Amino acid sequence: MSALTGLSPYTLRYYEKIGLLTGIARNDQGYRDYTEQDAEWVRFLKVLREMDIPIHEMKRYSDLRSQGPSTVKERRAMLEAHRDRVARQMERLEENMGKVRDKIKLYKQMEKESEAGRTE
């Protein structure tokens, strides 16, 4: 499973411990027996994590999911809220990128000038 999702076994067990992963089957030896659905869910959790959703929100989302289709509306609302948050974050990043690019330009200028100085 770890190989399938890119999450460490530690993380997978941790997610199960805090209730993000529920109803994971076990085989005769008591080992976890992940299904393809489990894998899909884990991959979606990973998408959310990569977008920096806090764990407690993922937990909330996960709990809603466990409660069945009646929670679809709330789940959608959560995703939309997060989508908007990420969009704003990307705008800020873009803004800061601009400042960094300005600084890079400035440095290039300084490098050029110091070289000119050396050859004078």
Add this chain to the structure above:
Amino acid sequence: MSALTGLSPYTLRYYEKIGLLTGIARNDQGYRDYTEQDAEWVRFLKVLREMDIPIHEMKRYSDLRSQGPSTVKERRAMLEAHRDRVARQMERLEENMGKVRDKIKLYKQMEKESEAGRTE
């Protein structure tokens, strides 16, 4: 200063403690006396932090800056490296946004269907 930069006094003192802020002047009472240059530097630190540069990299950058103009090239290289990292991160975010948007669409579909079911 806190008001000027949006960082808490705690954070400002912490940054000084770890060497991100150096040479801050003091008045007669031993209180910190920030200059406009200090403020500018703090604002730039804030830009970097908002782009999630780790503190130890900011420290490295800050140390280079203290060493004077001879380090401009290396500083530029650091900024360029980070610029590229952020660009890649934004791509990943965009990708994940797509997946979230798909899920939102799916949920909308489910909501519509469940409503249709109810009115039949």
Add this chain to the structure above:
DNA sequence: TTACACTTTAGAGCGCGCTCTAAGGCAACC
């Protein structure tokens, strides 16, 4: 048979980036 590589658990530990506490000092106002 014994070693190896994996699994299980509860709970401890860690790195990060702050954030706060405690104890004390100084300036201004009532």
Add this chain to the structure above:
DNA sequence: GGTTGCCTTAGAGCGCGCTCTAAAGTGTAA
């Protein structure tokens, strides 16, 4: 003089998200 409100310091504490340890169990291969 006392209170308020800000400043100083060293060092403790915190929330997050893992990550690892220790001790035990199981199946496979030499």
